[in-house]
Amino acid sequence: MKPVLLKGGRVVDPSQNHDAVADLLMVDGKVEALKKRLSAPDGAEIVDCKGKVVAPGLVDIHVHLREPGREDAETVASGARAAAAGGFTSVCAMPNTDPVTDNQAAIGFIVKQGADAGAARVYPIGATTLGQKGEQLSEFGEMVHAGAVAVSDDGHPVVSTQLMRSALEYARSFGIPVAEHCEDPYLFKHGVMHEGTVSARMGLKGIPSACEEIMVARNLLLAELTGGHIHLCHMSSRESVALIRRAKDRNVNVTAEGAPHHFALTHEATEGYDTNAKMNPPLREEADVEAVRDGLKDGTLDVIATDHAPHHYESKEREFDDAPFGIIGLETALGMGLTQLVGKGYLTLPELINRMSTEPARIFHLPAGTLRRGVAADVMVFDPEVRWVVDPAAFLSKSRNTPFGGWELAGKVERTLVGGVTVFTG
Amino acid sequence: MTVPTLGKDLLGLEPLTKEQIQLILDTAEPFKEVSERTIKKVPALRGKTIVNLFFEPSTRTRISFEFAEKRLSADTVNVAAAGSAVEKGENLVDTARNLEAMRIDMVVMRHPSSGAAKFLAERIRSNVINGGDGTHEHPTQALLDMLTIRDKFGKLDGLKVCICGDITHSRVARSNIWGLRKLGAEVAVCGPQSLMPGGIEGLGVTVFRRIEEAIEWADVLNILRLQLERMKAGYIPSLREYYRVFGVTLERLEKAPRDLLILHPGPMNRGVEIDSRVADGPHSVILEQVTNGVAVRMAVLYLLAGGRPELAEAAKGSGREGEE
Numbered sequence: 187m188k189p190v191l192l193k194g195g196r197v198v199d200p201s202q203n204h205d206a207v208a209d210l211l212m213v214d215g216k217v218e219a220l221k222k223r224l225s226a227p228d229g230a231e232i233v234d235c236k237g238k239v240v241a242p243g244l245v246d247i248h249v250h251l252r253e254p255g256r257e258d259a260e261t262v263a264s265g266a267r268a269a270a271a272g273g274f275t276s277v278c279a280m281p282n283t284d285p286v287t288d289n290q291a292a293i294g295f296i297v298k299q300g301a302d303a304g305a306a307r308v309y310p311i312g313a314t315t316l317g318q319k320g321e322q323l324s325e326f327g328e329m330v331h332a333g334a335v336a337v338s339d340d341g342h343p344v345v346s347t348q349l350m351r352s353a354l355e356y357a358r359s360f361g362i363p364v365a366e367h368c369e370d371p372y373l374f375k376h377g378v379m380h381e382g383t384v385s386a387r388m389g390l391k392g393i394p395s396a397c398e399e400i401m402v403a404r405n406l407l408l409a410e411l412t413g414g415h416i417h418l419c420h421m422s423s424r425e426s427v428a429l430i431r432r433a434k435d436r437n438v439n440v441t442a443e444g445a446p447h448h449f450a451l452t453h454e455a456t457e458g459y460d461t462n463a464k465m466n467p468p469l470r471e472e473a474d475v476e477a478v479r480d481g482l483k484d485g486t487l488d489v490i491a492t493d494h495a496p497h498h499y500e501s502k503e504r505e506f507d508d509a510p511f512g513i514i515g516l517e518t519a520l521g522m523g524l525t526q527l528v529g530k531g532y533l534t535l536p537e538l539i540n541r542m543s544t545e546p547a548r549i550f551h552l553p554a555g556t557l558r559r560g561v562a563a564d565v566m567v568f569d570p571e572v573r574w575v576v577d578p579a580a581f582l583s584k585s586r587n588t589p590f591g592g593w594e595l596a597g598k599v600e601r602t603l604v605g606g607v608t609v610f611t612g
Numbered sequence: 613m614t615v616p617t618l619g620k621d622l623l624g625l626e627p628l629t630k631e632q633i634q635l636i637l638d639t640a641e642p643f644k645e646v647s648e649r650t651i652k653k654v655p656a657l658r659g660k661t662i663v664n665l666f667f668e669p670s671t672r673t674r675i676s677f678e679f680a681e682k683r684l685s686a687d688t689v690n691v692a693a694a695g696s697a698v699e700k701g702e703n704l705v706d707t708a709r710n711l712e713a714m715r716i717d718m719v720v721m722r723h724p725s726s727g728a729a730k731f732l733a734e735r736i737r738s739n740v741i742n743g744g745d746g747t748h749e750h751p752t753q754a755l756l757d758m759l760t761i762r763d764k765f766g767k768l769d770g771l772k773v774c775i776c777g778d779i780t781h782s783r784v785a786r787s788n789i790w791g792l793r794k795l796g797a798e799v800a801v802c803g804p805q806s807l808m809p810g811g812i813e814g815l816g817v818t819v820f821r822r823i824e825e826a827i828e829w830a831d832v833l834n835i836l837r838l839q840l841e842r843m844k845a846g847y848i849p850s851l852r853e854y855y856r857v858f859g860v861t862l863e864r865l866e867k868a869p870r871d872l873l874i875l876h877p878g879p880m881n882r883g884v885e886i887d888s889r890v891a892d893g894p895h896s897v898i899l900e901q902v903t904n905g906v907a908v909r910m911a912v913l914y915l916l917a918g919g920r921p922e923l924a925e926a927a928k929g930s931g932r933e934g935e936e
């Protein structure tokens with residue numbers, strides 16, 4: 187393996203409070219040195235990074251890679267390549283596959299497919315309950331041993347309050363978070379978009395914000411009761427953010443995500459019955475978008491996660507009621523963050539990298555999100571000055587379901603390295 | 613002054629301008645008389661092929677469209693997809709492609725999903741008329757309601773119209789709200805909040821939670837059918853109580869400060885949302901609505917086919933031509 191020297195880039199590493207022009211040297215797949223000026227060892231590949239940003243590879247703790255079950259929409263390999271193209275070096279795959287990833291053998295399969303892909307690292311998340319049915323806990327211990335980094339029934343909530351309590355308690359032995367999709371299933375019933383003036387106008391069944399907030403409140407109380415680590419996925423409403431903020435004030439063991447679509451779009455995007463604006467939780471109101479941005483600013487929301495949810499073209503090409511929820515996000519997330527958060531003054535660039543790399547690695551205990559000496563050299567390089575237009579046809583993901591087609595975004599990923607090996611060049 | 617046109621499709625009243633809505637209502641006037649003749653037929657759409665594509669069971673709307681089409685001399689085909697092997701969803705794209713391949717001129721579609729008419733219209737060249745999409749819009753029903761009200765009052769501007777009942781699940785309510793407001797009427801809705809969609813105030817309507825308040829306020833009541841399954845779904849406790857609390861009864865109307873015009877899009881649940889004595893009473897225009905339905909639909913078909921409004925009078929012929 188050739189040493190790689192990234193020369194003269196703006197190196198942003200929130201884990202070391204580093205934000206300055208410097209050289210980064212990687213040897214044997216690990217970070218060897220980060221210094222103002224380094225000389226290249228013999229045989230090293232030298233990459234001129236002048237004018238570019240060099241950062242720890244991005245970490246997405248919430249993606250759906252559809253394998254096994256819907257390999258027509260995405261595979262672990264295609265998802266890992268799409269991730270690398272988006273600057274991600276680690277992703278965590280949700281277990282709502284078919285069959286559900288709820289046992290050690292299934293976890294082992296994802297680990298193997300991820301290793302074979304040779305792109306971004308893929309860490310599996312095991313199902314909280316067998317078959318995600320919400321009836322019986324999966325074997326957390328064995329799944330963790332096989333490589334699972336968290337448990338989640340994402341796509342569904344764990345409806346039983348007692349079972350959720352048990353999950354939080356049992357998970358403590360393994361030091362893993364229980365990631366929860368917060369939704370009251372009775373209030374949700376048949377909803378397809380946010381309940382508000384737009385749903386009233388379009389004649390679509392609404393999902394009120396309270397549908398999420400009720401479960402957020404329940405989960406916070408259970409985390410407080412048990413001391414377990416609750417991780418709240420894709421927070422979409424202002425009151426959810428407020429509930430988490432108050433819980434953090436009293437040191438509840440909670441972490442939470444905000445998704446790019448929730449900090450960039452409102453329910454107005456659903457106008458015209460665009461099925462690429464159909465996701466769960468739904469796009470909400472301006473004040474909710476504002477709350478998600480504020481939450482990411484003050485750390486109430488610890489991380490940005492995409493909820494990358496690929497769907498085959500045909501399944502979105504239908505009536506709004508019948509189209510599946512979800513959009514893809516791996517190849518647009520950095521650009522969305524740079525344009526919508528950094529560009530609009532909500533976050534600084536180091537704060538964005540922190541929310542997209544250092545923090546997600548920290549809360550899911552992944553060996554990533556840092557350029558400290560000795561860690562695996564997972565690094566991304568992007569040009570902050572280049573503006574580009576999103577062309578879904580050019581995605582490495584197998585799917586195209588994005589509402590951001592045609593958007594002009596800032597920041598183009600130029601190179602992604604995993605363990606010191608370049609897995610993507612743009 | 614330019615004469616407005618309708619464009620390719622009629623998907624709802626929300627996208628239409630005041631002038632376009634007026635155009636349809638004005639064009640409907642001369643067509644009313646056609647239905648009064650012995651031979652109820654004019655040649656305006658001779659040679660045009662129209663498909664009535666119904667993914668939901670409907671008797672009234674389908675028959676009304678069919679009469680309108682036949683009275684304009686169009687060739688019509690009815691496709692009832694509801695309950696047949698054609699499932700909703702998977703096949704709407706294929707349905708659109710098939711229709712396109714058959715070179716038809718117009719499609720009237722009724723579909724259980726909101727937005728389905730727009731979905732179809734974006735995928736075929738033929739004119740699409742929304743015969744009701746989910747809980748979104750039912751434009752021709754609202755147009756016939758508006759024509760009926762205009763007949764009685766001579767205007768819509770300044771009138772107070774209250775739509776009563778299950779607003780959440782009503783495409784008729786939404787189309788009426790858009791159409792009436794664009795033509796200057798004040799619109800209110802009335803019913804239990806469990807049957808009001810969240811965000812309804814955003815449509816520019818007043819909300820009454822008691823029928824007595826609505827009766828006190830309104831010039832016109834448009835009383836919606838209460839789907840009987842709403843009770844099982846937990847929206848209301850019982851039909852019996854619904855009638856007692858929200859039913860439009862003679863006793864309640866007698867307390868009104870003025871005579872109220874009573875509309876109902878049908879089919880009625882007598883003794884649930886409306887008292888028989890009201891439905892059959894002197895202020896009910898429920899049967900006029902049915903008659904106007906054919907005229908409004910003739911106007912829509914005629915205009916979408918490129919018919920010029922100023923020629924509608926001529927298009928209907930002298931009346932004798934039909935008798936040849």
Ligand SMILES: [Zn+2]
Pocket residue numbers: 340341342367419420466467
């Ligand atoms: Zn989810």
